[in-house]
Amino acid sequence: MERGLGIGIKGVLDELMMEVIVPLYHPQLPRWLGVRPMAGILLHGPPGCGKTKLAHAIANETGVPFYKISATEVVSSGSGVSEEYIRELFSKAYWTAPSIVFIDEIDAIAHKRENLQREMERRIMTQLMTCMDESDQIMKPVDVGLNSEASDSRPGYVLVIGATNRPDAVDPALRRPGRFDREIVLGVPDENAWIEILSVLTRNLRLEGTFDLAKIARSTPGFVGADLAALTNKAGNLAMKSIIDSRRSDLTREPKDVDHFEE
Structure with missing residues (x-):
């Protein structure tokens, strides 16, 4: 094994x-x-x-x-x-x-x-x-x-x-x-594996400024791949909500911010 x-x-x-x-x-x-x-x-x-x-x-x-x-x-x-x-x-x-x-x-x-x-x-x-x-x-x-x-x-x-x-x-x-x-x-990933998973999940996201994947990895102890995928998706949805709330008349796509991952 x-x-x-x-x-x-x-x-x-x-x-x-x-x-x-x-x-x-x-x-x-x-x-x-x-x-x-x-x-x-x-x-x-x-x-x-x-x-x-x-x-x-x-x-x-x-x-x-x-x-x-x-x-x-x-x-x-x-x-x-x-x-x-x-x-x-x-x-x-x-x-x-x-x-x-x-x-x-x-x-x-x-x-x-x-x-x-x-x-x-x-x-x-x-x-x-x-x-x-x-x-x-x-x-x-x-x-x-x-x-x-x-x-x-x-x-x-x-x-x-x-x-x-x-x-x-x-x-x-x-x-x-x-x-x-x-x-x-296959168990709970370590920090390096978390970073690897997050880098794949966020590959197509419009990220703004400095985006510290290691910080996110350290703040998600016990997460498995499915949890990180759900986190990434939630961050994207929060970004869309922020855009709609701030510009209801203008749905121009904006970059996501690291703060959405921390919400």
Whole structure:
């Protein structure tokens, strides 16, 4: 298990470069070398800490197809339908590979099996593990040259990313090499990560004068990414309110001031 605490999304992407991003860019390379790429990543941390943003960032970095499902929606689909939905999703992911499957709130369908109360839940869990295990067969080495088209004649690499606020509820059978090879804990960012997040969130804002992101970071202890996004949005709304209050007849856009972040 590794901690992404405090290093920000860019730092996590840098750490995953060789094991995840390169195989998604060049899926024929690990197959040619006989190396099994990482099958899955389990992200866990409190709500709003950036789990979904990190999954999207990996997809944006590589430009591969991205399939997102909510585990709670899968469970609510009903017996038989849920398993078929998972099969169809992974089938599409494998045949458009390299690709990413992102399962939000994965603990809803991946409870520890001794805690599963319904047969439907057991079937969903079994189906998910079966689909993830298919990548071991698909990614077996091929005795061809690195640049040969034959190396791409079969479905390719699918990375599965799961996100949960309750990692202890996830069945250990999923939290093993070959399924979720890597676990990354995303927690409350440190000051440097706060500054990084704020710099992204305020990139398109019309800021006036000296704007001290470090000061804002220090004044928001305990905030996660979602909290900082809400803060930035509120500052923008307060700026609009100030403009309207001062010039109701003139809605010319004015720069935002740091004071709006402190309100």
